[in-house]
Amino acid sequence: MTMRTVLLFALVALLILGTGVLQSWNTALVILNMGLVSAVMSLGVNLQWGLAGLFNVGVMGFVATGGLAVVLVSMPPVPEAWSAGGARLIGALVLGMAVIAAGVAAWKRLPRGWRGWALAAILLAGFFVYRAVLDPAVGAVEDVNPAATGYLGGLGLPVLLAWPVGGLLAAGVAWVIGKTALGLRSDYLAIATLGIAEIIIAVLKNEDWLARGVKNVIGLPRPVPYEIDLQNDAAFVERAAGLGLDPTTASTLTVKLGYGLLFAAVLIVLLVLAQLALNSPWGRMMRAIRDNEEAAEAMGKDVTGRHLQVFILGSALCGLAGAMMTTLDGQLVPTTYQPLRYTFLIWVMVIVGGSGNNLGAVLGGFLIWFLWVQVEPIGQAIMGFVTAGMAEDSALRDHLLGSVQHMRLLTMGLVLLVVLRFAPRGLLPER
Amino acid sequence: MSGGPYSDDRSNRDRSIANPAGAGAGTAQPVAGGGEAHAAPGGPYLVGEAMTGGYGRGADILHGCTIAVERGEIAVIVGPNGAGKSTAMKALFGMLSLREGAVTLAGEEITELAPQARVARGMGFVPQNGNIFTSMTVEENLEMGAFLRRDDFRGTMEQVYDLFPVLRDKRRQAAGELSGGQRQQVAVGRALMTQPKVLMLDEPTAGVSPIVMDELFDRIIEVARTGLPVLMVEQNARQALEIADRGYVLVQGRNAHTGTGRELLADAEVRRSFLGG
Amino acid sequence: MDIVNALVALANFVLIPAVAYGSQLALGALGVTLIYGILRFSNFAHGDSMAWGTMCAVLATWGLQGMGVSLGPLPTALLAIPAGILGAAALLLATDRVVYRFYRAQKAKPVILVIVSMGVMFVYNGLTRFVIGPDDQRFADGERFIISALDFRAMTGLDEGLAIKTTQGITVVVAVLVVAFLFWFLTHTRTGKSMRAYSDNEDLALLSGINPERVVLVTWLFVAALATIAGVLYGLDKSFKPFTYFQLLLPIFASAIVGGMGSPLGAIAGGYIIAFSEVGITYAWKKVLGHLLPESLEPSGLVQLLSTDYKFAVSFVILVIVLLFRPTGLFRGKSV
Incomplete structure (x- = not known):
């Protein structure tokens, strides 16, 4: 842990706390929870890219597989x-x-x-x-x-069980892909994973018998209590009142905090494991393979086997994160899976955070997710300022205000380009 | 790995996501563009004087090495493996920056010129590897050689075909389909298309059979007879010295022996050390 | 048994749509393959370059329509293509100047350029949506059909109709012209030959005095033109929606890879292979088989191998098969 790491994580904390103070604690917790999920995803991609140099642009597919697992495990048959x-x-x-x-x-x-x-x-x-x-x-x-x-329907089991199952399911898919595509050149691997992700989404949209397709599965079981139950709980209301909160706010905060704690526990465990793996002989071997594949092969390392291993592992993390996310949403909506959001944004997180550095990937997950959420209100404010002098009925003004949401993609692209140009190893470089 | 954050190898089998050939000219750091030539009258036609330098930030390979070639001469650089023969030629051509020394061509100091600018000034260079456009026809290869020329170059092309008649027959074939010796002819022909004032060949006979080698040497003599100075690096020291007007034996980046080809062939020590007795 | 009707149905539902779609893919794949061959990276922003160029053309079309300009039976968008190309060229060249050129000077590994192109993809995506929004836009006008199914039936007296949409006819004609010009340019002009030389052997091209920046400039111009034309043709044939263009990346890359990355001829062949397989496998063959088979054997189902939602799966499977059995593609792309 260098000073830089501490400072950057303190910045993330400050940003989230600032959101709590300036906007609302609900928003802050929403950002925190999805930040935790994003961090798990970018940890997975960092394993594949940072540690092994595998170019996987099918993250969305593994995330969706994890989401499917939630339905299959937790919904009643x-x-x-x-x-x-x-x-x-x-x-x-x-x-x-x-x-x-x-x-x-x-x-x-x-x-x-x-x-x-x-x-x-x-x-x-x-x-x-x-x-x-x-x-x-x-x-x-x-x-x-x-x-x-x-x-x-599903198996009607506790929803928390769906998280490891999501990881396993994604691992299975990754095994199939890895077996066929890992031997290929890496730009081909990229296109192949991009295709697989689209196919997985097509399956989710189309195979109604599996998870209702575009009719969506809603009302997934939760690992945390429902707000309405908390509000009806006299003891809870009393405690909330003691903290000076109205029952509705208190219940939503409690639920979100519950998710946050669960996610944080998962992330911490994974981060510790990832750090141990990185510094283990296995991690050193992976880096050796990444840095010089031919030499590693000449020394008798099973390059393809190691690649398959790390590909499966990274994909499993993405699946796990996908299951966590679907649990948080409480519904599976196949049409919301978009490659820009679930594949390329994760890549931005890894690159910005620092590929090859687990802490960097986690940092990138939080930071980029924060930006992704906050660009819209910031853009709104900027556009409000820009259009302030225009007439109320100006078509340009309407257009500019209506297009604010698209600033997100633009901003993410610019962030990625700027980081690649001026800090190509990311905010927290490897070593 | 030498090259900073953008040159990391990260990836699968091919070590890069696409075409690693795009990485460019190896690790050499060529002279950057924008330098100027200065008048430097006198001296031989092309001379690299007391050249010292190496690749990138690595150790020096050349140590005060001097190579010169006069009009109408064939000069040959020979020496054991790793003596810096090809490096010396690349230094003359500007493919690595010199720390000390100077390169002069036809009375002009060109040390600061980039390789491309040296081509424009009349240096024809045939690299050892990748010296033809494999996917293009023989004729297109020659045309690319004349890329900088805006005048009518059909006459020069005829001269090349006269020198290498087999190329005329195969002018419409992809150069990559030719045999090793024919490819070398295409490569030399491509360099001749610029109407160079000096021709530099980096191991032109590497990997061709002895018969083809003799034929190639004959052609090179023919080229030199037209008055065009030829400088070449050669592994086959004996045969090369036999046709050389001037020979340079390099050892560890330094001039070990210099003289006419005949003198060097007759020199007992050169014979013992490099020519196998 | 009715072979004529079966053939007409086949042509109507499979051959004609696939030829049109294949031409659009081929033009897209040519752009991808040119960038790969000369700039040496797989450009993930290509789909969005297409979207941008098409958007410029759509805006110009609306402008022309607003001024009352029309091509009669032909779509006004044809007149707007140059404007679209101009818009795309401006954006691509600006990107090259601001973004890619730096990495070229650094001799960055191609994989870095691919990630850079991901960033560019985001930016283009945002820009396009910012200007025109994420929704479907129709900009086709003029005559809808060259031959409509009704006319065809009246003309021939057959049971099956054969419809050829104007946009399909235009797609094929334009694609042929563009491809012919590209190949003529690459094989017969000094600049075209220098582009091939640079793609073949960069170092030797430099030694021959070929100016790399000029080659790159011309390449981007061609890419802008190819992307815009492919995008406008696709948009006329179907409709213009930025996200669809992003998704076209997959079949386009599949076409380029199947044909052999870096090989223009391969890109064209790949485009048609992908298009025919996609249309053929997602088409319900009941009608054609109904005409061919005796009544007793007539199929009860739709005889559709895969639902149309799985068309990506088709590109993908073909891609994998070709890669496993012939890794450099059918036309021997750039050997790496």
């Missing part, structure tokens, strides 16, 4: 849907996986000459059989009370 087509649906999925496995096996076992054709034949035939089994089952499941459910 829909028995009618299960009886309507649950078994067939699961069967179809298993069949699909079996087809892929058969294809891979055929490719590995068969002689070179015609294995391509065999693979194509297996996959094509398998695809049609799979669709023949899947489609009616999907139809049956989605027909069960489509307005309220229309999906299989």
Whole structure:
């Protein structure tokens, strides 16, 4: 911990506390909570990029996978849907996986000459059989009370369990991607991960039986009490009054603080683990591979294996963060997943914070998230100032005031460019 | 790793997200543009006088090394591996900055000129590697050689084709499809297209068969007979000294022996140390 | 069995849309591949460069329409393309001056440039939305169809109609002209050859006296033109929405990579391969098969391999297959 680190984290604290004093404590806690989630995400990306030099621009996909995990774990199951087509649906999925496995096996076992054709034949035939089994089952499941459910539901387990499951699910997806794409050149890996992320979002939007698609899953269970319950709790109201707060504010603050504490606990554990990993022999090896892949390979290091490992690990962190975020939102809305927000913004966090430095990634997560939230009110104020002299009905004035929200992207881009230009190693450089 | 925050290798298999060839001319720090030439009358046609310098901020490779070539001469730089032969030539061409010493071309001091400016002043340079445009046709390679010329260069192209007849037959073929010896001919031809006042060849016979090597040397003699001074770095010391009017034996960046090719071939110590007896 | 009707249906729903879409992708991929070949990085801001250029053209179109200028049956936007190119060129050249040039001088690793282009992507994205907003904009006017399905049926007496939209016709014609000009320029002009030389061997190009800044300048001009034309054609054919253009990045990169990064010919081939696969796999084949198969075998479902929402999956799968089996792309891109 250098002086610089302490000062920069103090600045973040000051910014959040300042928001609490100047705007509202609710806003401050909202920023803090999403800042914690962002920090976990950027920790994940920092593992991949900072430690191993893997260019993953599919963060959004892993975050969404984590979100899906929350639905699958915590929502109550829909028995009618299960009886309507649950078994067939699961069967179809298993069949699909079996087809892929058969294809891979055929490719590995068969002689070179015609294995391509065999693979194509297996996959094509398998695809049609799979669709023949899947489609009616999907139809049956989605027909069960489509307005309220229309999906299989989840397992009805405690929502906190969804966080590690989200990590695991994302790890599984990362394993599949890593197996196919990690051997490729890195710009190809970038495009591949970008594509995978879009596909995952397409699945979430489209497969209504899984998580209701664009109909969204709302009312996810919470790990913290509901505001309304707190407000009805006489003891709570009394304590709030003792602090000089009205019950509504006190309840919202309490709920947010609850989330904040949970998230902070997760972040601290992860940060400690990440720091230990960074300074362990494993971390030194990863950096050695990053700095000179050929030399590491010549020394007998399994470069592809290590890359797969760290890719899975980083993606799992993103999945975990995604699960945390969906829990915080209390709903899964596939259309809100946008690559600029969930992939590239995380990259801005890592680069600005300092790639290769875990504390830097965490700092970047907080700082950039704060900026992302606060650019709009700041922009509003600037635009208000700029347009102050214009006539009330001026079209330009309306346009400028209406476009304030787009200043965010512009600002993020400028921040990234400025940091790359003048502090290319980030605010907290590695070493 | 030498190069600051923007040159970190971070990435997969290729060590860069795209084309590492874009990283440019190795680690050399060429003379930056904007320098000026000064009059420096007298002396040989091209001379690097007491050159001292090295790559980047690294240790010096050349130590007071002097190389000169006169009109109509073939000068050859030979020496053991790591003696700084290619470095000396690159220093003449401005591909690394000198700490001490000066380079003079045709009575003008050009030490401060960037390589591109030296090309414009009549230095034709054929690097050892990557000396042709592989994806372009032979003719296009020659055209690119004449890129700076605004006059009609078809006559020069005919001269190159006369010198290397095989290139005329293959003028529409991609240069990358040619054999090693033919590629070297394209490379020399490309350099000749600028109508240089001096031709510099960095190991032109590296990796070609002995027969092709002899033929290449014949062509180089032919080029020199037209009055064009030729300076080359060579691994094949004996054959190179046989055609050399002037030879430089470098050892550890210093001039060890200097003389006509014949003198050096006859010198007992040179024979013992570098020519294998 | 009705082969003629099946062919007409196939042409109407698959071939014509795919040719138009493929031409748009090819133009986009040409831009990406030019930047890769000459500036040597994968430009993530390309989709947003397209959006910006198209936006300029849309604004110019509205201006022209406001002045009562029209091309009769052709869309007014064709007249506005030069304005769009000018706008895009101004932005790209300014970016190069302020941003990219510094990294070139530093000889920065391409991966740094890719991250820089991510920042540029954000900025362009914000700028475009700032000016025109994030919503759908339609700017097509003039005749909608060259042949409408109704006319075609009346003309031929077939059951199936064949519609060719004006925008589809224009797309193909313009794409052919642009590609022809680009190739002529690259192979027959001094500047074009110097661009190829620079892409092939940067150091030797410098030795030959080729001015890198000039090559870069001309490249950005071409990229601006290609991006704007591709964007305007796509916008005329479908509609203009900034986010859609950002998303086009994926099929465009897939086209460029499948063809072989750095190879212009490959970019074109890749564009059509991606377009045909996307349209073919997300099209419901029931109609075509209905004409081809005897009645007893007629399919009951839609025979749609994947829902249209999965079109990204198609680009992606083709990309992965090509990369696994032929890593330099079909046309041997720049060997690294």
